Amino acid sequence: MANKAIKYRLYPTSEQCVLFAKTFGCCRKVYNLMLADKIAYYQSTGKKLTNTPAMYKKEYPYLKEADSLALANEQLHLQSAYNNFFRDKRIGFPKFKSAKRSRKSYTTNNQNGTISLTENSIRLPKIGFVKAVLH
Numbered sequence: 001m002a003n004k005a006i007k008y009r010l011y012p013t014s015e016q017c018v019l020f021a022k023t024f025g026c027c028r029k030v031y032n033l034m035l036a037d038k039i040a041y042y043q044s045t046g047k048k049l050t051n052t053p054a055m056y057k058k059e060y061p062y063l064k065e066a067d068s069l070a071l072a073n074e075q076l077h078l079q080s081a082y083n084n085f086f087r088d089k090r091i092g093f094p095k096f097k098s099a100k101r102s103r104k105s106y107t108t109n110n111q112n113g114t115i116s117l118t119e120n121s122i123r124l125p126k127i128g129f130v131k132a133v134l135h
Contacts, residue, residue, distance in 0.1 A: 052075060
């Protein structure tokens with residue numbers, strides 16, 4: 001079965017906006033931490049490091065507030081960018097994500113109905129039902 005991506009216009013409440021902002025920030029933080037560790041490990045050993053978001057949850061407990069699948073997807077995005085650089089140098093080395101310039105988005109997965117659509121809302125993990133315009 002092919003993967004499917006769908007974009008919807010969401011109308012979150014103020015509390016949901018805070019949760020979205022936390023998730024965006026946590027995803028960016030995990031990506032930057034993993035990239036920094038990969039760079040340091042490669043410079044010291046000359047080998048690639050395989051790290052996971054779970055490694056950082058003790059040091060940064062606020063990462064537990066974000067959707068764990070969103071953090072896992074950041075790991076996959078970084079891994080593919082890192083491997084693409086070593087496959088072809090013209091692609092360029094992965095860059096750190098900026099709080100100001102980076103697109104505020106995240107990717108999550110549907111596991112056993114964690115994401116569902118109703119008539120006028122969408123259910124997201126850790127956030128709940130968010131009002132949406134469904135086409």
